[in-house]
Amino acid sequence: MRAVVLETYGGPEVLTLRDVPDPEPGPEEVVVEVVSTALNRADLLQRMGLYAGPPMDHEIPGLEMAGRVVARGERVQRWREGDAVMGILGGGGHAERVAVHERQLLPVPPALPLGDAGAVPEVFLTAWDALVVQGGLTAGRVALVHAGASGVGTAAIQVAKALRATVVVTASAPKLDACRALGADAAVDHATEDFVEATRSLGGADVVLDVIGGDYVARNLDALRVGGRIVQVGVMGGGSATFPLGALLPKRASIIGTVLRGRPLEEKVALTQRFEREVLPLLADGTMRPVVDSRYPLGDIAAAHERMASNANVGKIVLDVRAS
Numbered sequence: 001m002r003a004v005v006l007e008t009y010g011g012p013e014v015l016t017l018r019d020v021p022d023p024e025p026g027p028e029e030v031v032v033e034v035v036s037t038a039l040n041r042a043d044l045l046q047r048m049g050l051y052a053g054p055p056m057d058h059e060i061p062g063l064e065m066a067g068r069v070v071a072r073g074e075r076v077q078r079w080r081e082g083d084a085v086m087g088i089l090g091g092g093g094h095a096e097r098v099a100v101h102e103r104q105l106l107p108v109p110p111a112l113p114l115g116d117a118g119a120v121p122e123v124f125l126t127a128w129d130a131l132v133v134q135g136g137l138t139a140g141r142v143a144l145v146h147a148g149a150s151g152v153g154t155a156a157i158q159v160a161k162a163l164r165a166t167v168v169v170t171a172s173a174p175k176l177d178a179c180r181a182l183g184a185d186a187a188v189d190h191a192t193e194d195f196v197e198a199t200r201s202l203g204g205a206d207v208v209l210d211v212i213g214g215d216y217v218a219r220n221l222d223a224l225r226v227g228g229r230i231v232q233v234g235v236m237g238g239g240s241a242t243f244p245l246g247a248l249l250p251k252r253a254s255i256i257g258t259v260l261r262g263r264p265l266e267e268k269v270a271l272t273q274r275f276e277r278e279v280l281p282l283l284a285d286g287t288m289r290p291v292v293d294s295r296y297p298l299g300d301i302a303a304a305h306e307r308m309a310s311n312a313n314v315g316k317i318v319l320d321v322r323a324s
Contacts, residue, residue, distance in 0.1 A: 003095030009049030012302035023099035031071035036118030053091035062093025066117030109284035119290040119316035127156035135207035144205040149175035214238030291315030
């Protein structure tokens, strides 16, 4: 099979598409022939040697995929050859085939094209886990979502609106209309406007979903209402932060750090199964959908990385691996 293999670290030029052996399923694994996958910030960090993937014979990035089951381990119970599935991965998604534990997979709803489904698992699971499972967002509450036009941001807006929550987002000026079109109640230009003021005007944030970090942390705390939670899912703006620790106390606030990739299998399985019950029906009926910015064939992986590095994308950058 063909796969994107990291043989060294650096710029997009180090991305190599070459033939590697097909994966073999373990007893509880299936092999999926990948139709579509997508790019995430973690893939750029891994390419630069800043975010280690799991041990593999060949270092293949890619945290999500969608495709069809082509082989099964002897203890697999749920899936059959030909089933359309999607799921999060520790790595290996930027390839024509990948082996994955059967309980990490979700069925692809008939109304969701396989060519788009590869853009769903990582960002929708991340957004829903951060806002709802860890953040406790419910109807009538307020969410502040940074980088609202990113893959996670566009998913988070839809998750929050499906809950009938109020959503404040930050983004660059050219992307604000896209956020409003998805349902954002307030869209703030991060370069010229104050998201703290905008959030406070709505009563303050119950949950902040932050992929930025750095000097946003202190401002997030200012934007919180009493009992609010900041869920940190990235540090694009810097991994160090200075903020008034004492301000946490009267607000009875929490700061929660989280990643999906490094969680044990059973935690990933539990999250996937709950997502299937609570969120997948909203993808099946069209209430939520992946926002696709652009598409690239797997062989143009370097151009896809350059697109994401430019911060020009609104939503997901999809890699088309096989015809659906």
